[in-house]
Structures are given as structure tokens and as C-alpha cells.
Amino acid sequence: MVKYLIIGKNGQLGREFIKTLDRKKKNFVALSHLECDISNLDNVLEVFEKIKPDIVINCAAYNQVDKAEVDYAKAIKVNSFGVRNLSYASRKFNTFLVHYSTDYVFDGKKENGLYTEEDIPNPINEYGKSKYIGEIYLKEELNNYLIFRTSWVYGEGKQNFIYKLMQLVKNNNFLKISYDEISIPTSTRTIVEVSLKALEKGLIGVYHLTNCGYASRYEFAKKILEIKRINKFIYPVSKSIFNLPAERPKFSAMSNEKLINLLNLEINKWDEELKIFIYQNK
Numbered sequence: 076m077v078k079y080l081i082i083g084k085n086g087q088l089g090r091e092f093i094k095t096l097d098r099k100k101k102n103f104v105a106l107s108h109l110e111c112d113i114s115n116l117d118n119v120l121e122v123f124e125k126i127k128p129d130i131v132i133n134c135a136a137y138n139q140v141d142k143a144e145v146d147y148a149k150a151i152k153v154n155s156f157g158v159r160n161l162s163y164a165s166r167k168f169n170t171f172l173v174h175y176s177t178d179y180v181f182d183g184k185k186e187n188g189l190y191t192e193e194d195i196p197n198p199i200n201e202y203g204k205s206k207y208i209g210e211i212y213l214k215e216e217l218n219n220y221l222i223f224r225t226s227w228v229y230g231e232g233k234q235n236f237i238y239k240l241m242q243l244v245k246n247n248n249f250l251k252i253s254y255d256e257i258s259i260p261t262s263t264r265t266i267v268e269v270s271l272k273a274l275e276k277g278l279i280g281v282y283h284l285t286n287c288g289y290a291s292r293y294e295f296a297k298k299i300l301e302i303k304r305i306n307k308f309i310y311p312v313s314k315s316i317f318n319l320p321a322e323r324p325k326f327s328a329m330s331n332e333k334l335i336n337l338l339n340l341e342i343n344k345w346d347e348e349l350k351i352f353i354y355q356n357k
Contacts (some may be wrong), residue, residue, distance in 0.1 A: 079103035080128035080170075082111050082161070083102055085324070088175065088230035091263035092132055095271070104128070108135060113157035116164075125162045131275065132173045133161055136206075138234065140179070143202035144320040147160050150205040157210035162216035168347030178226035178258050178285075179203035183324025189289070189328040192281050200321040210281070221273060222303065223284040224329060228306030233357065240296055244307055254293040254311035257326045260345045261286040262352050272338050280335045286345040289328035298346050302353045327352060 079096060084105035085090040096103045104126050111122045113135050123131075136154055137143065143150040158174060165172040180196035180203050198204045210222055229235035243250055261284070269284050290298070293311040300307055314323060331342055343351070 076102045077129045078127070079128050080103040080122070080131045082113060082133050083108065086134050086136070087230035088228065088263050089134035089235060089268060090208035090232065091230050091248070091267045092134065093300070095267045099271075111135075113160055116160045116306065118162045118169070119160045119170070119203050120253065122169045123170065127168065128170055128214070130171045130173065131161060131165060133153045133158070133175065136175065138200045138202070140200060140323075143198065143205065147201045147205070151208065152314065154202075154205035156220040156260060157269045159216065160214035162213045162220075166216055167219070171221075172197075172213065172217060172224070172345045173221045173274070174209070174213055174220050175266075176224045176281075177203065177206050178223055178224060178327035178329050179324060180207040180210070180224065181324055181327050181329075183327050185326065188285070188330070192283060192333055197350060199324060202248070202321060203324075219279055221279060222268070222281040223273075224281070225266055226258040226285050226327060226329060227260045227265060228266065229260060236260070236295060237299055237352075240299055244300070244305060247313055248307060250309045251308055251312045252296040252309050254291045255316045255325055256292045256323050257289055258324075258328050259287075260287045260295050260349060261285045262348045264352065265342060265348055268332060269340070269342065272340060275336065276338055278337060282328035283331050284328055284334060285342075286348045287331065288344045289343050289345070290345060295345075295349075298349060299353070301353065302350055 080093050081089055085107050093105050112118045128353045139148045177243050180198050181190050182197040198207050229237050265286050296309055
């Protein structure tokens with residue numbers, strides 16, 4: 076029986092994998108940052124030696140986009156060197172590695188369609204750079220891997236836009252949300268389902284894994300409040316008024332067509348998937 080190792084069990088993606096693999100009665104071990112610090116190669120090798128996984132699913136990441144501007148060393152330690160350590164251990168133990176990257180590897184300047192896997196990354200913030208370096212390290216070390224680039228990920232947890240919006244709603248009747256930051260809200264449920272299908276089919280390489288369609292932060296926020304039947308006024312503003320430390324790409328929506336065609340599956344539109352998530356987590 077295939078043995079999975081999930082790294083980063085306390086994050087929203089790790090939790091979704093645990094729930095799904097549990098339901099499917101798969102053989103897996105899930106570890107937290109304290110149990111497997113991916114930035115420590117000795118620790119990683121110890122874990123691989125002890126567990127001997129067939130497939131490692133890396134849900135560990137430093138994903139505080141603004142903090143990465145000042146704490147770049149930590150972002151690099153986890154998102155770049157951590158991925159290199161996992162890649163090295165995967166090669167040494169003949170393990171298949173699944174890793175998650177981001178739409179923030181792109182600069183947001185593409186104007187003639189969605190970003191495809193053939194587009195060349197050009198990250199404009201430190202977080203995006205650290206994730207892209209991680210991709211490069213992984214590809215240098217391994218031939219057998221899956222890298223999934225995702226965007227605006229939400230699931231059960233606090234590190235997502237839905238949770239942050241709900242905190243804003245508690246204290247404000249009037250919200251300002253950016254209209255000029257566009258990507259694809261993507262659920263952890265979609266990411267886990269599609270990842271497991273790709274593993275079943277034996278895919279390797281880099282793929283864009285998102286829900287379908289795209290939206291601005293403003294449209295995303297409006298849809299969340301509409302589904303939750305919360306009556307608040309949202310005013311669309313430029314992202315520049317927030318004066319955030321990290322620059323965000325203006326349009327970083329990615330095409331999931333390659334995965335859809337290879338796996339012969341349907342992926343929900345972002346707003347349909349959002350509805351399912353909100354109804355299930357009332």
C-alpha cells in the first residue's frame with residue numbers, strides 16, 4: 076500500500092489532505108513544522124529514514140507575503156532551501172515529491188490571456204521570488220515530481236481572504252476592497268481532489284491548479300457576503316491605497332486547461348466552489 080507523508084499538517088491545505096486521505100482510508104503520516112522542520116536537512120533525512128514514504132506532499136510554506144519583504148531570510152529558508160532539502164531527500168530515498176507554488180511567480184503584466192505553464196515567471200515581491208527559487212531547486216534535483224501553482228487558496232483556517240474579510244465585517248459597516256488585483260479564488264478541496272487524480276494518472280511536471288474563471292478581490296468579497304447574506308457596503312478601490320509592503324501582481328490568473336485536458340475532468344468555477352465551501356462550513 077502506498078504510504079503518503081504530509082508535511083505541514085496544521086495549515087489549511089494539510090488539514091484538507093488529512094481529511095480526504097482519512098476518508099479514502101489511505102496509508103499516511105502527517106507531521107507539523109515541529110515534527111519536520113523542512114529548513115533543517117538532518118531533520119528531513121531523519122524523517123524520511125524513519126517513515127520511508129512513497130509520496131511526500133509538501134504543504135509547508137512561509138506565506139506571509141508582506142512580512143517576507145522584511146523577513147526575506149525566513150521566506151528563503153522555508154520556501155527555497157526547505158524545498159531543496161525535501162528534493163534532496165526525495166532523490167536519496169526514491170520518493171515522489173508533490174509541491175505547491177503560487178501565481179505570485181508571475182509579474183501580472185500579461186494582457187493577452189491567462190498565464191499558462193509555458194509563460195516565464197518574473198516575480199515582483201520577495202515571497203514570489205522565494206517560491207520561484209524553490210521551484211528551480213526542485214527541478215534541478217529531481218526528474219520525478221509534481222509542482223502545482225495555485226492562487227488565492229482558502230479552506231478551513233485563518234490564513235485566507237474569507238477569514239480576514241469576516242474579521243473586517245465584524246467591526247466595519249463600510250469596506251474598501253481592491254478592484255485591480257485579479258486572480259482565481261481556489262479551494263483546498265479542489266487542490267486535494269485534483270492532486271490525488273494527477274498522482275493516480277502518473278503525471279509529472281509543473282501544472283496550474285486552480286478553480287475556473289477569475290475575479291478581482293472586490294468581486295470575491297462581494298460574492299462571499301452575498302452567499303453569506305451579509306449586508307455591508309463594499310467600495311471598490313485601487314490596491315495602491317493600502318500601501319502594503321509587498322507589491323502584488325495586477326492580473327495573475329492562471330489557466331488550468333492543461334490539467335483539465337490531461338485528467339479529463341471538470342473543475343468548478345470559483346463562485347460555484349465558494350458556495351459549496353460556505354454552505355459546508357456554516
